Structure formats: structure tokens, C-alpha cells
Amino acid sequence: MKSDKVSLTYDLTYKDVVDILKIIDGSTSEELHLELENLKLDVIMGKGNKAAIAVPVPAAPKPQAPVQVPEKKMSADEKKPKAEAELSGIPIRSPLGGTFYRSPAPGELPFAKEGDTVKAGDQLGIVEVMKLMNSIRAPQDGVIKEVLVENESTVAMDQVLMLMEPLPKKKSKK
Amino acid sequence: MNELRFNEETLRDGQQSLWANRMTTKAMLPIASTLDNAGFSSINIMSGSAFESCVLYLNEDPWERLHLLGQLMSKTDLQILIRGRSAFGWRRFPNDAIELLIKCLKNTGIQGIAVFDGLNDMSNIAWHIKVAKDIGLQIHPALVFTDSPVHTDKYYGAKARECVELGVDSVTLADASGLLTPERVRTLIPTLREALGDGKELGFVSHDATGLASANYFEAIRQGVNNVSTASRPLAYGNSIPWTEEIIAFAREQGYEVKVNDLMRKKIDDHFFWVAYDDKKPLGQRVPFNPIKVRKYAQHQIPGGMMSHLVSQLKNLELEHRFPEVLEEAGRVRQELGYPVMVTPFSQIVGVQAVFNVIEGERYKTMPSDLLQYARGYYGKPAAPIDPDILDRIFEGKYEEPVDQEEFFLEPLVDKVRAKIGAYRSDEELLLELFFSHPTLEKFHKNKKTIEFPVTRLPLSTLIRELSKRKDISRVRLQKGALRLEQIF
Numbered sequence: 001m002k003s004d005k006v007s008l009t010y011d012l013t014y015k016d017v018v019d020i021l022k023i024i025d026g027s028t029s030e031e032l033h034l035e036l037e038n039l040k041l042d043v044i045m046g047k048g049n050k051a052a053i054a055v056p057v058p059a060a061p062k063p064q065a066p067v068q069v070p071e072k073k074m075s076a077d078e079k080k081p082k083a084e085a086e087l088s089g090i091p092i093r094s095p096l097g098g099t100f101y102r103s104p105a106p107g108e109l110p111f112a113k114e115g116d117t118v119k120a121g122d123q124l125g126i127v128e129v130m131k132l133m134n135s136i137r138a139p140q141d142g143v144i145k146e147v148l149v150e151n152e153s154t155v156a157m158d159q160v161l162m163l164m165e166p167l168p169k170k171k172s173k174k
Numbered sequence: 175m176n177e178l179r180f181n182e183e184t185l186r187d188g189q190q191s192l193w194a195n196r197m198t199t200k201a202m203l204p205i206a207s208t209l210d211n212a213g214f215s216s217i218n219i220m221s222g223s224a225f226e227s228c229v230l231y232l233n234e235d236p237w238e239r240l241h242l243l244g245q246l247m248s249k250t251d252l253q254i255l256i257r258g259r260s261a262f263g264w265r266r267f268p269n270d271a272i273e274l275l276i277k278c279l280k281n282t283g284i285q286g287i288a289v290f291d292g293l294n295d296m297s298n299i300a301w302h303i304k305v306a307k308d309i310g311l312q313i314h315p316a317l318v319f320t321d322s323p324v325h326t327d328k329y330y331g332a333k334a335r336e337c338v339e340l341g342v343d344s345v346t347l348a349d350a351s352g353l354l355t356p357e358r359v360r361t362l363i364p365t366l367r368e369a370l371g372d373g374k375e376l377g378f379v380s381h382d383a384t385g386l387a388s389a390n391y392f393e394a395i396r397q398g399v400n401n402v403s404t405a406s407r408p409l410a411y412g413n414s415i416p417w418t419e420e421i422i423a424f425a426r427e428q429g430y431e432v433k434v435n436d437l438m439r440k441k442i443d444d445h446f447f448w449v450a451y452d453d454k455k456p457l458g459q460r461v462p463f464n465p466i467k468v469r470k471y472a473q474h475q476i477p478g479g480m481m482s483h484l485v486s487q488l489k490n491l492e493l494e495h496r497f498p499e500v501l502e503e504a505g506r507v508r509q510e511l512g513y514p515v516m517v518t519p520f521s522q523i524v525g526v527q528a529v530f531n532v533i534e535g536e537r538y539k540t541m542p543s544d545l546l547q548y549a550r551g552y553y554g555k556p557a558a559p560i561d562p563d564i565l566d567r568i569f570e571g572k573y574e575e576p577v578d579q580e581e582f583f584l585e586p587l588v589d590k591v592r593a594k595i596g597a598y599r600s601d602e603e604l605l606l607e608l609f610f611s612h613p614t615l616e617k618f619h620k621n622k623k624t625i626e627f628p629v630t631r632l633p634l635s636t637l638i639r640e641l642s643k644r645k646d647i648s649r650v651r652l653q654k655g656a657l658r659l660e661q662i663f
Contacts, residue, residue: 017633130522
């Protein structure tokens with residue numbers, strides 16, 4: 001048993017250290033006196049008024065910060081209502097919330113770009129949900145009028161991804 | 175005396191199950207030599223998702239971690255877990271990529287590969303087994319446990335025999351989702367034991383998600399498993415696996431010899447208590463067993479990590495109140511698809527299809543392309559055939575050519591990628607290119623940090639450093655043995 005104790009330089013364990021620190025951090029007392037088997041620790045809190053001063057100083061507002069933050073976060077959502085209001089053409093919607101990809105793999109050409117003529121069933125993009133790739137396909141023949149969502153952006157269910165126009169009939173209106 | 179061998183999983187399963195693989199290499203290095211000397215039969219040091227976490231979140235080169243650990247741990251067999259054909263990535267990879275990966279892993283100084291396939295389809299991992307054996311690595315396949323009418327003892331016995339025929343070193347029964355019960359262990363372990371014959375080691379691992387893991391281990395030990403996987407206390411229980419100490423105590427009480435050194439083991443526990451505090455990570459908590467919850471869970475079997483995903487998806491659609499329906503439906507979809515084990519990617523396929531079915535009010539109207547692939551046999555053979563009515567719906571009555579696995583396995587991929595990235599790059603870099611997208615790697619190379627070699631500190635000096643960091647302390651007086659310290663801040 002004795003030789004065991006010699007090899008263990010460890011009558012204070014990390015777990016003890018964690019427990020001591022948790023006690024100190026969770027305490028509102030001014031003094032803490034701790035005695036373990038082989039350790040005596042006294043901690044005196046409150047460096048003059050430092051603790052009291054420390055709080056109000058960072059509380060003083062930094063003028064520019066609050067203005068910028070909310071704006072940035074909006075960008076994914078704000079696109080949607082704006083675009084929805086001015087839709088014209090056949091909307092291609094996302095069947096579920098996820099990540100929109102315009103091309104089959106990173107660095108490759110997009111499935112379809114603005115001005116492309118596509119046939120019904122042609123793949124226009126991918127919406128990835130939890131690593132599952134859902135193909136977005138053209139509902140009918142037509143021309144891609146506008147791609148409303150950027151590659152790799154987050155889209156909501158039913159969000160319009162692209163607008164199509166029916167194929168212009170060249171001669172007659174039949 | 176019979177020996178019970180212990181496979182250490184703090185660095186792999188423990189941190190994967192409780193810390194989402196966010197443990198840094200810096201947290202591993204100071205304890206590596208203690209782990210190495212503690213008498214474990216093996217230490218599992220990485221999986222595909224930890225590899226991914228290094229690149230995506232920790233900005234650490236996973237190869238660097240493997241080489242460092244390989245150098246620091248030379249006495250104990252080190253293992254790495256490969257998830258079947260998707261290996262360390264998300265799509266499926268042909269033979270040449272799997273072979274290159276296993277060879278590079280061997281180079282880091284490991285002795286064994288652990289491998290599993292989500293469908294328990296051995297044709298998916300036969301190549302891994304062959305390559306490992308050819309280059310002199312041990313190979314330890316895991317059979318993934320799930321509860322279904324087709325996942326019988328007989329089914330698992332047959333899978334174990336297949337493994338033996340392929341020449342494996344051991345077989346492990348892996349209960350990844352905590353669905354195993356002591357009652358089932360009582361019949362399943364003897365079946366597996368018999369299937370393996372005398373020469374092969376039978377391993378056991380069970381997750382504590384439903385609070386039954388320890389009881390399962392006790393029963394498995396009584397029924398004659400040879401090797402169990404456990405973790406240090408901070409990374410045990412909850413979604414993780416039991417604590418080494420608890421299982422050792424039981425094994426010794428049952429008369430088994432255990433070669434793990436208690437002092438070293440305590441040091442390992444203690445080290446990770448500090449890591450958890452320092453990196454603000456949760457400690458594993460025991461789960462109380464609740465039979466009603468377990469029965470509900472057994473019906474859909476959607477893994478915990480995915481539940482939160484599904485809820486947030488439904489919340490986005492303002493359909494959160496339909497979550498119970500989605501779970502019901504997931505159970506149905508799982509049955510119709512031939513009871514795939516609910517691990518990646520099958521848990522996603524089943525879960526997403528259940529969401530589609532519920533929100534569209536018409537079943538199998540919209541389907542992810544992965545479901546079509548699954549139905550064509552792209553992932554291998556499910557335990558039961560897919561419901562023929564559902565198969566018709568999936569293919570809309572059209573005949574679809576089944577995927578030829580063999581043909582895909584033989585496709586050359588490595589040379590193609592090498593031609594693209596240039597011949598002068600290392601094999602390890604090439605594998606990163608295989609497993610990650612270009613933008614991901616670009617970001618990774620930009621943010622990559624060199625792995626720090628931490629200074630080893632003792633608990634006392636750590637305490638003093640921590641105290642001196644605290645601004646609201648004005649004076650510390652410390653006395654330990656002959657050491658006396660007084661500090662006024």
C-alpha cells in the first residue's frame with residue numbers, strides 16, 4: 001500500500017481542483033477556508049472595490065455594435081418576402097427546408113442558369129436535408145427566368161428558388 | 175482464470191457520443207502515455223466522424239493527430255473505426271479508395287481496423303477485411319444490433335459465421351442505440367459465441383441511451399463475451415457507454431482476470447474531469463430506465479441526434495405539433511423499407527421520408543433521391559425485402575435496373591483524383607480531397623492550426639494558475655506538505 005502512495009503524486013486530484021474552483025466561483029462569501037487531507041487553502045475575495053467596478057464599465061454601450069448585428073442575420077430571410085411579392089412566372093419551390101445547391105458538385109457548372117431552356121423533369125438544383133439530396137426538377141418545359149437563391153444558401157419550405165417562363169411559341173399562339 | 179479484455183473508447187465513442195467529437199488533440203496528448211500503459215487490450219482512437227470534426231470544426235489536421243497518438247502509444251494496440259463503404263466521407267467509395275485509406279491508417283502506427291456496415295451486409299466490408307489482412311492489420315467487424323422481427327438471434331449468428339469465413343480476428347456485437355435488453359443478451363450472446371467457435375474473440379458494446387447498458391454488460395459477461403468496450407467516467411453513460419471502473423468491478427467479482435491498472439485508470443478519469451471543466455463540456459449522466467419511453471423509442475428508433483433535427487425542421491414549417499405523427503410514420507416507413515438499422519444514412523432516409531409523408535398528406539409522393547438509390551440496392555441488401563407495394567410506388571411502376579455493386583466497387587477513383595490534384599501531393603492529402611468538398615478544404619487549409627503540445631501540469635499548479643486568473647480574488651494562502659504559498663493580487 002505504501003509504495004502505491006509514493007508513486008501517486010496525486011493526493012490532490014484534478015477532480016478536487018475542479019470542485020474547489022466551482023466552490024470559489026459559486027461563492028458570494030468574502031473569505032473561503034478549505035482544508036483537505038494534505039492541503040490548506042485560504043482565499044480572500046474582493047480586491048478592494050474591483051469586483052464592483054468591473055461590472056458597470058463594460059455595461060457602457062458600445063455605440064456601433066448593436067446596429068450592425070441584427071442586419072446581418074436577416075439576409076437569408078429578408079429575400080423571401082421581397083421576392084414573393086413581385087413574383088411573375090412559374091415559381092420553382094423548395095419541397096422542404098434545407099440547403100440549396102445549384103450544381104451537382106462543388107466547382108461544377110450549375111444545372112441550369114438564367115436564360116436556359118429546360119424540359120419538364122430536367123434537374124434544376126438540389127435541396128439537401130440532413131445529408132439527403134433532393135432533386136429539384138422542372139415542372140414543365142420552359143426558360144429559366146430568374147434564379148432567386150444563391151448557391152449553398154439555406155432555404156425554407158416552399159421558398160421560391162427560381163422563376164420559369166413557359167416556352168415562347170414562335171409562330172402561332174396555339 | 176479467464177481474462178476479460180477491455181477496449182478503451184474515451185477518445186472515440188465517448189467523445190463522439192457526448193461531445194459531438196469536439197475533443198481537441200491537445201486534450202488527448204497529456205494522457206496518451208498513461209492510456210498506453212494502463213493495460214487495455216486496445217484503444218480506439220478515431221472514427222470517420224471525428225476525422226470530419228477535425229477538418230470542419232477543430233481546424234486540426236486529423237492525420238497529424240493520428241501520427242502523434244501513434245507515436246505516444248506504442249504498447250497497446252490502437253484501432254480506428256471505419257463506417258463501411260462511406261469510410262470517412264458521406265458518399266460510397268470504391269475499392270481503391272478504401273484500400274488507400276487503410277494503408278495510410280496503418281502508416282500512422284495503428285494495429286487494427288474496426289468496421290461496420292449499417293445494413294450488416296458483409297459484401298460491403300469484405301474488401302476492408304481483405305485489405306487489412308493483406309497488409310497485416312487486425313480486423314474487427316461489428317454487427318450492428320437493432321430490434322425488429324427480422325433481426326433474430328439466428329440472423330446475427332449467420333452474420334457472425336460470414337465474418338469468420340472472411341477471416342476476421344474478432345466480432346463485436348454493437349448496440350449503438352441502446353435497444354438491447356439483458357433478456358435479449360441472454361440468448362443472443364450464446365448464439366454468437368457458438369457461431370464464432372473457440373478461436374475467435376467476441377466483443378461487446380452497448381450504449382446507455384435507455385439506461386440498460388450496465389445491466390447488458392453484466393449479462394454479456396456472464397454469457398461469455400471476451401472483450402468489452404468502456405470509457406473513462408466523464409465520457410461514460412448517457413448516450414455513451416458504461417464506465418470502465420463499474421464493469422471491471424463486476425468482472426472481478428465474477429472471477430475474471432482484468433489486466434487494467436487501477437491507478438492509471440483513475441488518472442485517466444481524473445485527466446478527463448479536468449478537460450471537461452477546462453473546455454466547458456458536459457459530464458456523462460446516467461439515464462434512469464423508463465420502460466414506457468423505451469417502448470416508444472423502439473417503435474421508431476430515430477437516433478437522439480436526429481430527433482432535435484426533425485423537431486427544428488418541423489418548427490420551421492410551424493408543424494411542430496405533428497411530431498408524434500412523424501414518429502409513428504417513421505416506424506411504418508422503417509418496416510416498409512425492410513428494417514434498416516437506424517444509423518447514417520438510413521436514419522435520415524427513414525426520417526425525412528416520414529416528414530414528407532406526414533406534411534404532404536400523401537405517402538411517398540415526394541422522395542429523396544437517396545431513397546430511390548436505396549431501393550435499387552445501392553447501399554446493399556436490407557435485412558428484409560422492401561414491401562413490394564412500396565417498391566412500386568417508389569419506381570412508379572417502372573422497372574429499375576438494380577445497382578451493380580461489384581461494378582461500382584471496381585471503378586477506379588484514386589488515379590482520377592490524383593490526376594486532378596497533381597501527382598506531387600501525399601496520399602493523406604489525396605484522401606482529404608476524396609472525403610471533403612473543395613470549399614471545405616480551402617477553408618480548412620486557411621484556418622488550420624498546428625497542434626499544440628501542451629505543457630504537462632500537475633493538479634496543484636493548475637489550481638494556482640486558475641486562482642491567479644480570477645480577478646475578484648485579492649489574496650490566496652496555500653499550504654501543501656512542505657509547500658507554502660502566499661499570493662496577494
